[in-house]
Amino acid sequence: MSTETKCNPDLVRERAKCTFDVNELINLFYGSEKATKERRHFEDAVLAVKELKDAIPEEYLSHKERYENGVRKATILRDVYRDYKAKHNRDPPPNQITKAVIKDISPFLLHNGMFVPTIAGQGTPEQQAEWLPKAESMQIIGTYAQTELGHGSFIRGLETIATYDPKTEEFVLNNPTLTSFKWWPGGLGSTVNHCVVVAQLYINGKSHGIHPFIAQIRDLDTHKPLPGVKVGEIGPKMGFQTANNGFLGFDNFRIPRKNMLMKNAQVLKDGTFVKGINEKLTYGTMVMVRVGIVGDCSFYAALAATIAVRYSAVRHQSHIKASEPEAQILDYLTQQHKLFIAVASSHVYRNAYLWMEKMYTNVMKELSQDKQDNLPELHATACCLKAVCSRDAGSLVEECRLACGGHGYMASSNLPLTYGVTIAAVTYEGERTVLLLQTARYLMKAWMAALKGKVLSPSVSYLLNSLKESKKPWQNTPEGIVKGFQHVSFGKVKAAYETIQKYMKQGKDYEDAWNLASVQLVKASEAHSRAILCEVSWEAVCSSSASPNLSRVLQQLAQLYLTYWTLETSGDLLLYSNITKDDLIILRDKYEELLVAIRPNAVGLVDGFDLRDEILNSTLGSYDGRVYERLMEEALKSPLNQETVNSSFHKYLKPMMEKAKL
Numbered sequence: 036m037s038t039e040t041k042c043n044p045d046l047v048r049e050r051a052k053c054t055f056d057v058n059e060l061i062n063l064f065y066g067s068e069k070a071t072k073e074r075r076h077f078e079d080a081v082l083a084v085k086e087l088k089d090a091i092p093e094e095y096l097s098h099k100e101r102y103e104n105g106v107r108k109a110t111i112l113r114d115v116y117r118d119y120k121a122k123h124n125r126d127p128p129p130n131q132i133t134k135a136v137i138k139d140i141s142p143f144l145l146h147n148g149m150f151v152p153t154i155a156g157q158g159t160p161e162q163q164a165e166w167l168p169k170a171e172s173m174q175i176i177g178t179y180a181q182t183e184l185g186h187g188s189f190i191r192g193l194e195t196i197a198t199y200d201p202k203t204e205e206f207v208l209n210n211p212t213l214t215s216f217k218w219w220p221g222g223l224g225s226t227v228n229h230c231v232v233v234a235q236l237y238i239n240g241k242s243h244g245i246h247p248f249i250a251q252i253r254d255l256d257t258h259k260p261l262p263g264v265k266v267g268e269i270g271p272k273m274g275f276q277t278a279n280n281g282f283l284g285f286d287n288f289r290i291p292r293k294n295m296l297m298k299n300a301q302v303l304k305d306g307t308f309v310k311g312i313n314e315k316l317t318y319g320t321m322v323m324v325r326v327g328i329v330g331d332c333s334f335y336a337a338l339a340a341t342i343a344v345r346y347s348a349v350r351h352q353s354h355i356k357a358s359e360p361e362a363q364i365l366d367y368l369t370q371q372h373k374l375f376i377a378v379a380s381s382h383v384y385r386n387a388y389l390w391m392e393k394m395y396t397n398v399m400k401e402l403s404q405d406k407q408d409n410l411p412e413l414h415a416t417a418c419c420l421k422a423v424c425s426r427d428a429g430s431l432v433e434e435c436r437l438a439c440g441g442h443g444y445m446a447s448s449n450l451p452l453t454y455g456v457t458i459a460a461v462t463y464e465g466e467r468t469v470l471l472l473q474t475a476r477y478l479m480k481a482w483m484a485a486l487k488g489k490v491l492s493p494s495v496s497y498l499l500n501s502l503k504e505s506k507k508p509w510q511n512t513p514e515g516i517v518k519g520f521q522h523v524s525f526g527k528v529k530a531a532y533e534t535i536q537k538y539m540k541q542g543k544d545y546e547d548a549w550n551l552a553s554v555q556l557v558k559a560s561e562a563h564s565r566a567i568l569c570e571v572s573w574e575a576v577c578s579s580s581a582s583p584n585l586s587r588v589l590q591q592l593a594q595l596y597l598t599y600w601t602l603e604t605s606g607d608l609l610l611y612s613n614i615t616k617d618d619l620i621i622l623r624d625k626y627e628e629l630l631v632a633i634r635p636n637a638v639g640l641v642d643g644f645d646l647r648d649e650i651l652n653s654t655l656g657s658y659d660g661r662v663y664e665r666l667m668e669e670a671l672k673s674p675l676n677q678e679t680v681n682s683s684f685h686k687y688l689k690p691m692m693e694k695a696k697l
């Protein structure tokens with residue numbers, strides 16, 4: 036029997052309506068037909084491992100069991116990766132199959148995502164040679180321990196101390212206060228035996244700022260914390276239950292001099308401190324991960340959209356016309372308004388990620404040639420895109436969840452967990468407001484340079500154009516809308532700058548004036564991000580190699596994103612661009628037309644994300660649309676359904692009822 040015949044008939048009909056080739060979309064989204072084949076082949080290999088299948092849903096396990104099961108599966112998954120590499124002589128292709136296996140977050144995420152990259156990015160060639168082979172082969176397991184109980188955002192305020200002792204050529208690590216304890220690092224709780232510790236360096240009583248050090252914290256055989264190490268797990272959270280986030284404190288814990296990662300700054304044997312060319316290069320791993328998070332946002336938006344769109348095609352409720360059968364809820368325009376923006380945003384984030392990845396690679400290449408000119412632009416852009424995409428993606432996932440009604444509240448829909456995981460990215464790797472204020476610093480500098488008629492970096496060069504074009508009439512085209520968002524950013528940057536000037540004229544110093552203008556500064560950064568997201572995604576769609584049929588649909592999605600945000604931020608556009616009320620009415624009508632035009636392709640579009648049922652892990656979102664059957668099948672797995680009468684009846688309910696009779 037083919038998959039189609041087992042499918043819910045609504046989904047079969049939806050797929051028949053699709054006006055483009057779904058496989059073409061999949062190949063375009065993931066890069067090429069070859070990339071799709073390789074990714075699917077690897078996913079097949081992972082899913083073929085029987086031991087990776089869970090006997091019962093994770094939600095029924097205790098916190099401890101959940102973690103242990105996560106570690107068990109992470110080690111098996113690691114073997115599959117190793118075997119693939121041995122067989123093909125290369126890493127597996129980019130994929131999201133970990134989601135199908137671990138469901139939540141892997142206890143090895145920080146090992147792979149930050150420990151290894153920090154050694155690679157911050158270590159000297161000798162240090163890389165010492166630790167990378169061990170870390171990459173999992174002879175040692177590590178994490179990135181930066182955040183403390185007292186400080187996360189302001190990392191110059193970290194309190195962990197590394198004092199150099201030239202007599203023994205060692206650093207002595209100490210956490211002198213409760214607030215100095217490391218708090219949050221993934222895998223630290225019970226998994227890792229090493230970590231990159233970010234600490235304040237002291238030599239002869241003099242502070243030299245924060246630097247990364249490698250510390251072994253647990254014995255490799257017994258896994259017991261080494262003397263001088265206090266380590267543990269921080270407890271349950273909104274998500275990340277299997278990430279094994281932990282705490283850590285040192286008491287006169289000694290590590291050899293060579294354990295300071297010294298690619299940037301060095302401490303010589305005699306205690307001489309050699310400053311790096313730019314102390315902010317120490318923050319390099321965070322920049323890399325912020326870029327990666329934009330890509331993750333695309334994935335989470337796609338996952339939630341796939342679940343909610345398929346469910347909405349299967350679910351019938353109420354009537355649009357009294358004379359017709361109950362409608363698929365996907366036919367309600369309000370439902371399309373909730374869901375199609377998630378589909379469109381996933382594409383926008385994907386294109387923004389690919390664009391940022393290029394910028395990142397270029398800057399890394401330049402840095403390897405000691406050229407730092409473009410580092411501030413990279414930092415500013417990664418900060419604001421990470422901040423805006425993560426918040427938007429979190430809201431989109433939640434909207435998809437709400438759009439599934441009561442069933443979206445079921446853990447088995449996988450939408451609650453997906454929300455918990457997505458929304459965490461607003462905070463980790465740089466809290467949203469803090470990152471937007473970093474971008475604002477850059478925008479203020481760019482604005483001052485624009486006022487002096489200087490050449491600006493590509494991502495802010497529109498500020499100069501906007502300065503010249505402020506009188507041009509609004510154009511209701513995608514290009515016109517992109518320009519409109521640039522005008523909004525221009526207007527907000529200018530207003531924030533002038534607000535700072537106003538406060539300074541009133542006698543405030545720059546720092547106080549900055550704080551008083553900071554709500555505006557954050558909004559200016561958001562507007563700058565929106566302008567980038569609109570421009571980059573529209574350009575990507577226009578330059579894509581898609582066939583006419585697919586291209587038409589991708590353009591509709593990109594226009595939907597542009598129009599959605601025009602209508603959402605119409606007040607800003609009225610204030611800072613030449614848009615008129617009439618233009619907005621035309622765009623409101625256009626938006627409704629776009630929803631209707633996208634509707635027949637909705638299921639095809641989410642099929643185009645090519646997320647397998649195992650990755651979706653959802654009763655509502657499976658390819659075959661057997662929603663109600665799956666909801667019941669999953670409910671029957673509840674331990675409460677494994678017995679006809681629960682013992683609480685005899686212990687509590689019956690006595691209560693009997694007491695009530697007296």
Ligand SMILES: CCCCCCCCCC/C=C\C/C=C/C(=O)SCCNC(=O)CCNC(=O)[C@H](O)C(C)(C)COP(=O)(O)OP(=O)(O)OC[C@H]1O[C@@H](n2cnc3c(N)ncnc32)[C@H](O)[C@@H]1OP(=O)(O)O
Binds near residue numbers: 188318470
């Ligand atoms: C493709 C790979 C994908 C990998 C995906 C892996 C996924 C892994 C996901 C893991 C999930 C969860 C793990 C989470 C981990 C963590 O959260 S680790 C901890 C992260 N912590 C933070 O992000 C802290 C945020 N704070 C900061 O970054 C800094 O403290 C902050 C920049 C906010 C301020 O620093 P200050 O030293 O105070 O700097 P300031 O005075 O404001 O500015 C000085 C100057 O320096 C410039 N600057 C700052 N940072 C950078 C940088 N990174 N690069 C370049 N330049 C930087 C700043 O702009 C200022 O410049 P100016 O010219 O003086 O204006």
Ligand SMILES: Cc1cc2nc3c(=O)[nH]c(=O)nc-3n(C[C@H](O)[C@H](O)[C@H](O)COP(=O)(O)OP(=O)(O)OC[C@H]3O[C@@H](n4cnc5c(N)ncnc54)[C@H](O)[C@@H]3O)c2cc1C
Binds near residue numbers: 468
């Ligand atoms: C799921 C998860 C996983 C994590 N994993 C790791 C990890 O593996 N390793 C690690 O080292 N860390 C990790 N972290 C920690 C994370 O990086 C920090 O929580 C994050 O950087 C925010 O710092 P904070 O908690 O100190 O927030 P705070 O800075 O205390 O933020 C609280 C509020 O203060 C505001 N605020 C702070 N400073 C300013 C300012 N200058 N201007 C205006 N407003 C300000 C913020 O906007 C926010 O509203 C993780 C966190 C989470 C949630």
